Amino acid sequence: MAGLTTGHRLRSMTEADIAEVMRLERALFPGDAWSEGMLRDEMTGDGRHYVVAESVAEGRIIGYAGLRAVPPEGDVQTIAVDAAHWGGGVGTALLTELLAEAHRRGVTDVFLEVRSDNPRAQRLYRRFGFTELGVRRGYYKDADAIVMRRSAPAGDAGEEKTR
Known part of the structure; x- marks a missing residue:
């Protein structure tokens, strides 16, 4: 699994992580938080890949992300980083891992x-080559959703494009 910035690591999400992930989910998405049941269903569903980012120094989860892969397509189901760790490369590492897993599973188009x-998240996705397809009005309780897609060229393992 892809590494993180110094002092952090990624690992597969486990049942033991659910309480801590739900704490972050509710703090980061108060109006649209998933229920614990939704998270459990997602983690165990076919074609799913869920990871957490752990702070080694703090000994706690500081981010999480999930992928649904049904080749040749996949979906980033969720990605979240504790606000105290924004700008530290955690989101980049989580997305890199999801795209690498998508590639391993034969996914060529990720949605x-x-x-x-959320311009911060939009910038992250654009750095990875995601482009806007359209808008889903009222997708969130208090905001629209921008639908994005990334088509991976042959041989691409999902790494961030550099400029």
Whole structure:
């Protein structure tokens, strides 16, 4: 699994992580948080890949992400980073891992929805080659969703494009 910035690591999400992930989910998405049941269903569904980012120094989960893969397509189901760790490369590492897993599973087109009022996330996705396909009005309780897609060229393992 892809590494993170110094002091952090990625690992597969486990049942033991659910309480901590749900704490972050509710804090980061108060109006649209998944229920614990939804998270459990997602983790165990066919074609799913869920990971957490752990702070080695703090000994706690600081981010999480999930992928649904049904080749040749996949969806970033969720990606979240504790606000105290924004800008530290955690989101980049999580997305890199999801795209690498998508590639391993034979996914060539990855889709996602991102809040229209979240420019930070939109910039992250664009850096990875995602482009806007359209808008889903009222997708979130208080915002529209921008639908994005990334088509991976042959041989691409999902790494961030450099400029």
